[in-house]
Amino acid sequence: MNWLLGVVGVAFFYSMAQIYTRICLNSKIDYRVLVAYYLLICGLFGILMMSYLYIDNKNIEINGKLLTIILTTILFAIGTIFLFYSISMKIELGIMNIIRVALQIILTMILGYIYFNEQLTNYQLIGSILIIVGILMVYNIN
Numbered sequence: 412m413n414w415l416l417g418v419v420g421v422a423f424f425y426s427m428a429q430i431y432t433r434i435c436l437n438s439k440i441d442y443r444v445l446v447a448y449y450l451l452i453c454g455l456f457g458i459l460m461m462s463y464l465y466i467d468n469k470n471i472e473i474n475g476k477l478l479t480i481i482l483t484t485i486l487f488a489i490g491t492i493f494l495f496y497s498i499s500m501k502i503e504l505g506i507m508n509i510i511r512v513a514l515q516i517i518l519t520m521i522l523g524y525i526y527f528n529e530q531l532t533n534y535q536l537i538g539s540i541l542i543i544v545g546i547l548m549v550y551n552i553n
Contacts, residue, residue, distance in 0.1 A: 430504070497511070509549050
């Protein structure tokens with residue numbers, strides 16, 4: 412799959428999911444209840460996916476990476492809890508996402524440098540500074 416298609420898919424489906432999250436939360440559903448349902452439904456999707464892979468005779472061995480898989484899942488789950496909490500605070504979704512994505516870009520870039528020794532160019536550092544300036548501008552305007 413082309414990586415750009417994946418990025419567009421994530422952006423589209425996450426944006427739509429945040430709209431429906433706000434709809435749920437506007438109808439007086441507690442964000443913690445929504446998180447519980449979200450995790451239950453993700454579990455169901457996981458079972459269906461594993462069943463499909465098993466039926467399709469795919470190799471589902473994880474080669475000793477269970478701890479990494481567990482940590483990945485826990486981090487995504489905690490991130491989702493914070494996302495639902497943020498949406499429940501009724502801040503404008505656009506503003507919330509500008510700040511969230513900008514911070515995520517900077518943190519991912521720093522963690523990529525620390526964990527994978529990815530190089531940081533001068534353009535990336537300048538871009539990070541511009542991101543911070545952009546966050547301050549968006550946050551202070553509202």
